[in-house]
Amino acid sequence: MKITLDLPQDLPIDVFDAGFPEEAFAARVREWAILALVDARRLHEHEAQRMLGLERWELVERMEALGMRPTEKVFDEIRGQLGRAIAARGMARQQGRTTMRLLHTMIRVNDLDETLKFYCGALEMKLLSRKDYPDGKFTLAFVGYADEKNNTVVELTHNWDTKSYEIGTAFGHLAVGVSDIYKTCDELKHKGVKVTREPGPMKFGGAVIAFIEDPNGYKIELIERE
Numbered sequence: 397m398k399i400t401l402d403l404p405q406d407l408p409i410d411v412f413d414a415g416f417p418e419e420a421f422a423a424r425v426r427e428w429a430i431l432a433l434v435d436a437r438r439l440h441e442h443e444a445q446r447m448l449g450l451e452r453w454e455l456v457e458r459m460e461a462l463g464m465r466p467t468e469k470v471f472d473e474i475r476g477q478l479g480r481a482i483a484a485r486g487m488a489r490q491q492g493r494t495t496m497r498l499l500h501t502m503i504r505v506n507d508l509d510e511t512l513k514f515y516c517g518a519l520e521m522k523l524l525s526r527k528d529y530p531d532g533k534f535t536l537a538f539v540g541y542a543d544e545k546n547n548t549v550v551e552l553t554h555n556w557d558t559k560s561y562e563i564g565t566a567f568g569h570l571a572v573g574v575s576d577i578y579k580t581c582d583e584l585k586h587k588g589v590k591v592t593r594e595p596g597p598m599k600f601g602g603a604v605i606a607f608i609e610d611p612n613g614y615k616i617e618l619i620e621r622e
Contacts, residue, residue, distance in 0.1 A: 428462070431455075435464035500538065500549045501570065503614055504561050508535055508554035510611045515539045515550065518587045519572065519616075524549060533557055561612070569607070569615035577620040581606050595620075 430447055433439035434455075445455050459465070505511040515521045516539060524544065526537040533556040540549030550570065574580045577595040585591055592615065593607035604620040 427458070431459050431462060431464055435459065498548045499544055500540075500551045502551040502553055503570075503612070504553045504555065504558070505612050506554075506558075506560050507611060508537060508552060511552055511554075512537060512539070514589070514610050515552070518584055518589050521550075563613055567614075569617045571617040571619055573621040574618050575621065577604055577606055577618055580618060581608075584608060 427448055430439065430444050434441055434444045441452075441455060444450075445452065448455070450458070512523060516523050521539040521541055524538040524540055526535065528535045535554045535556070537552040537554070538544065538549050539552060540547055543549075581591050581595050590609045591606060592609050593605070595604060595606035595618070597604050606618045608616050608618065610616060
């Protein structure tokens with residue numbers, strides 16, 4: 397292994413004065429040679445500390461002053477490179493597979509205007525879109541607390557020639573999280589919303605919940621969230 401020290405550039409100018417002690421010059425060159433061996437990973441830092449009589453921080457400080465990289469810096473760089481490689485691999489895998497996300501739930505409604513008044517008024521959702529399809533004789537309206545691009549929303553389907561539906565025994569309910577369920581239920585009652593189950597803990601233990609009903613008879617569970 398060949399190690400080159402650029403002495404004229406690295407050494408202070410006064411070491412070349414006639415009065416500069418030879419022992420000090422030799423000690424300076426020896427220190428740089430040891431630090432260069434550490435930088436080249438040919439000498440362990442602990443051994444260099446012993447040979448130079450330095451503390452760990454002193455060794456690191458002197459290496460950095462000479463533009464050398466202590467082991468901890470090398471490890472940090474390796475960790476950074478490894479982290480970037482893992483992230484890149486994960487991104488490549490993500491790009492190579494199909495991802496899925498729940499976009500919306502569709503329910504058929506009797507009176508679209510009344511239903512929108514409930515969801516956008518009482519439950520304070522936003523009307524995200526509404527479109528009539530005359531050839532098919534139906535209207536689709538999407539409501540939610542944010543855009544479908546990043547959130548799950550509710551699709552309201554109004555078939556113009558159908559006045560009512562049977563909800564059946566398979567459908568359960570929609571669910572909405574609220575911060576204060578008791579206050580929310582009081583406010584909804586004042587707005588004329590039917591509360592079918594008063595707020596309280598689940599029967600067999602768990603979250604504090606309540607149930608309300610929309611104009612079509614669909615149940616909506618309110619769940620208290622922090």
